Amino acid sequence: MEMDMVDLIGVDTQNAYELLKDQINTLVLKPGAAVNEAELCAALGVGSVPVREALKLLFHDQLIVVSRQGGIYVADLNPKDLAMLSEVRVGLESQAAGLAASRATADHLLVMDALIQEQEKIKVGDTTAWFDLDHKLHQAIAKASGNHYLAHSLETYFGLSQRLWYLVLPKLDFLSYAVEEHTQLVESIRAGDRPQAETKMRDHVLGFYKKVQNLIED
Known part of the structure; x- marks a missing residue:
């Protein structure tokens, strides 16, 4: 059991x-x-x-x-950890998206669609609410991968990354393009296009990390 x-x-x-x-x-x-x-x-x-x-x-x-x-x-925060966390999460998140494209069920996709609809309702500037829904979408994709070891690892690294993101939270403004990226990602998963899902996730995660890195260095 x-x-x-x-x-x-x-x-x-x-x-x-x-x-x-x-x-x-x-x-x-x-x-x-x-x-x-x-x-x-x-x-x-x-x-x-x-x-x-x-x-x-x-x-x-x-x-x-x-x-x-x-x-x-x-634990202390070291902004230099951001690059290392990025390297790990990009690989794991891309793998999860690729597996989800191969394994996602109709129920998994319903959850993803509902989360994107909730994201579209968020008011501009409400980054805390967006973070919560972004986290839930990544969790839903990890669950759809069908690999609970992968999902557990992603949850750990998401938490470690989140602390660094909150350092620049007031300066973040990414809602408009992030929702579009999420929509394209879920459509790739729905289509069963594993290479495209992996690429969409990789670009999404890397783009966000670069934005945070630039804000930390300012």
Whole structure:
């Protein structure tokens, strides 16, 4: 019988993990900030065991670090990591898109279409909402690839990249062309055109990384 993450670690741990991960990725918890286990327990309303398990997962995700003295801190951000993350994500995302073109079902495509329709409704300048829907679309494509190992890897690298994106969030303006790129990508998947789906995804991911890189360097 297949088990998901909640079955394995428990609801409290999963909730604590997701909340802390989101706060780290969106820079609510600043890079280098100390993490106090007792304060987290009080803030989340859970016991120490779920919090400790959540912190172990975050350590595995490279989102927190432990000092030699045993202190826990939010991992620092290094803009130079952007290029390395780009190299990894471009390859993985392109592979996921190619596999999705070969394996996507009608249900997978319905989800992708619905997400693009939601993107079209976003107001100009609402980059936070766009990030959320962009993430969900990439997750939907990864799921359609039929490879849960690939999907898990993409989720990890998406989170690591997201922290760097949030450094320049107020300056980002990409909604108009991004929706068009997503539409073309999904159409390639719908057509079962694996080479084109891979190319569309590669160009989309690389173009976005270059835009973020330019803003970081300004």
